[in-house]
Amino acid sequence: MKRINLLALVIFIACLGWVFTLPAEKREAIHSTVLGWFTPVFEAQTAIEGDPQIESDLQLEPSVLAADNAELRRQLAELTIYRERSELLQEEVNRLNGLLDFKISHKESLIPARVISRTASNWWSSLVIDKGSLDGVGTDLPVRNEIGIIGKTAEVSPNSAKIILLTDEQCRVAARIDNTNEQGILMGSRGGLGGGNELRMRFLSKDAVIPPGLKVYSSGAGGLFPANVFMGTVQEFTSGDVYGECVVAPSVDFGQVRNVFVVVQDDDILESPAPVVPANSNPNGSVKPTVPGSVPLDPDEAGVGGYEAPARDSEIPRALPLNPTRIPGGGL
Amino acid sequence: MFLRAFLFSVIAVILLLCSFAGQEFMPALNWAQGSKFILPVTVFFGLAVIVSYPVMLILAFIMGFLWDARHLAFTVSGGDSVQGSVDLAFGYSILLFGLTGSLMQGIRPLLGRGRFELPVLMMGLVTGVWLLAEYLFLVFRRGQPEFPDTLWIKVGSTALLALLISPIVLFALHTIARWTGYEVRYEGLSRRET
Numbered sequence: 336m337k338r339i340n341l342l343a344l345v346i347f348i349a350c351l352g353w354v355f356t357l358p359a360e361k362r363e364a365i366h367s368t369v370l371g372w373f374t375p376v377f378e379a380q381t382a383i384e385g386d387p388q389i390e391s392d393l394q395l396e397p398s399v400l401a402a403d404n405a406e407l408r409r410q411l412a413e414l415t416i417y418r419e420r421s422e423l424l425q426e427e428v429n430r431l432n433g434l435l436d437f438k439i440s441h442k443e444s445l446i447p448a449r450v451i452s453r454t455a456s457n458w459w460s461s462l463v464i465d466k467g468s469l470d471g472v473g474t475d476l477p478v479r480n481e482i483g484i485i486g487k488t489a490e491v492s493p494n495s496a497k498i499i500l501l502t503d504e505q506c507r508v509a510a511r512i513d514n515t516n517e518q519g520i521l522m523g524s525r526g527g528l529g530g531g532n533e534l535r536m537r538f539l540s541k542d543a544v545i546p547p548g549l550k551v552y553s554s555g556a557g558g559l560f561p562a563n564v565f566m567g568t569v570q571e572f573t574s575g576d577v578y579g580e581c582v583v584a585p586s587v588d589f590g591q592v593r594n595v596f597v598v599v600q601d602d603d604i605l606e607s608p609a610p611v612v613p614a615n616s617n618p619n620g621s622v623k624p625t626v627p628g629s630v631p632l633d634p635d636e637a638g639v640g641g642y643e644a645p646a647r648d649s650e651i652p653r654a655l656p657l658n659p660t661r662i663p664g665g666g667l
Numbered sequence: 668m669f670l671r672a673f674l675f676s677v678i679a680v681i682l683l684l685c686s687f688a689g690q691e692f693m694p695a696l697n698w699a700q701g702s703k704f705i706l707p708v709t710v711f712f713g714l715a716v717i718v719s720y721p722v723m724l725i726l727a728f729i730m731g732f733l734w735d736a737r738h739l740a741f742t743v744s745g746g747d748s749v750q751g752s753v754d755l756a757f758g759y760s761i762l763l764f765g766l767t768g769s770l771m772q773g774i775r776p777l778l779g780r781g782r783f784e785l786p787v788l789m790m791g792l793v794t795g796v797w798l799l800a801e802y803l804f805l806v807f808r809r810g811q812p813e814f815p816d817t818l819w820i821k822v823g824s825t826a827l828l829a830l831l832i833s834p835i836v837l838f839a840l841h842t843i844a845r846w847t848g849y850e851v852r853y854e855g856l857s858r859r860e861t
Binding site for chain 2: 337339340342343344346347350351354355357362365366368369370373376377380383452453456457458459461489490497499503504505525528590
């Protein structure tokens, strides 16, 4: 081997060693920077491809478009009212959670985003959206559309963000099967093989009876993804030696996703409640009934309401972060 | 001679960077498990046959670094069940491209003599080997080895697509080399006359 080739090889190996030992923050910064470089290319790609929905709309008669517009305005007004009601209900739920000393409060806001690139990766299923850190998008945030969960955010540049799709093996969602007590982890197939048309729900009881057609919802047990979002329908259940596994048809057609929402939890606190001794309690521990309506609105004053609190640890199911060590093969 | 080689090397780096942008416009074939023309990889393997060994290593470094930065998912957590994991080590592609590029260097004499057949075949074959190696890295990292039929369909069809596009890439690179006056020479191991 010529001396210059040998020298080049030594320098190459040294550079390789440097890259392998880069700290995580540097790697994340590199990912974000490179994603930022590619953002204009993604925008150009989107501009060239166009949106088939918009293009088909442009073919319509103005009268049809006007009728559509009127219908959409009516639906918008209706949904605005529903949203107001929903926010009131959420406040009520948060207040009641506070009374139970759960201290779980959910104030979600949605950041609408447009898909600007479907990844060119071989083994990773991901999308790129047109909202980034400047719009409030961060890493590890759930992403959904009106139908179900799409995935979660990975690296974020100022004007774009990469989403790891639910069809990727690395995006795992704690899920439950409707009308059963079964809970498990929903994930995609390795390398996105199979076209992303099926998900796998693992770590179910091996003796479970799960007929095809049952619906699968997120359980919210992991703390990352919101609970009770429709994720798919059971197609097949197979029982293994240790645990059972379901094949699930996803609710979302990932190939057709164009608009998504990044879910930002403004205030999502999950704390283990400290023992509360109500101010109006007797020495024997029972709570004096008080007049309904005197319940304080401040959740920190929980326990002084007009009810007798149940023994929380035994009676109230509580969402806890799923422990990966409890799941066979769950952790890397 | 040095200036010509330098000029061609600069053009090679620019071509490699442009191929990354071009890749974003490549559609995936859904019926072939999402296989596609992987332009940067084909351009890199084409260049690996033409340029000298040190330049190939520089290109492998740039290629691997950009490939990982663009495609490797930096995951803070795996979702609801896995905490704090990076899937594959950043930089693994540099190693892979360094190795596969070295393989391509072995057939430089043929290209120097104007024979394109074996380089074209090798470009298809090495693309398949690279893709399979990437999957094996993934399996090694994640455990639970799975080798479904769809994997072989994906690897095979991607290699076939690379095989189809490689004559065009090689011809284009050869033409650029001729324009710049760069001569493809074999500078590797040679049998010494005693």
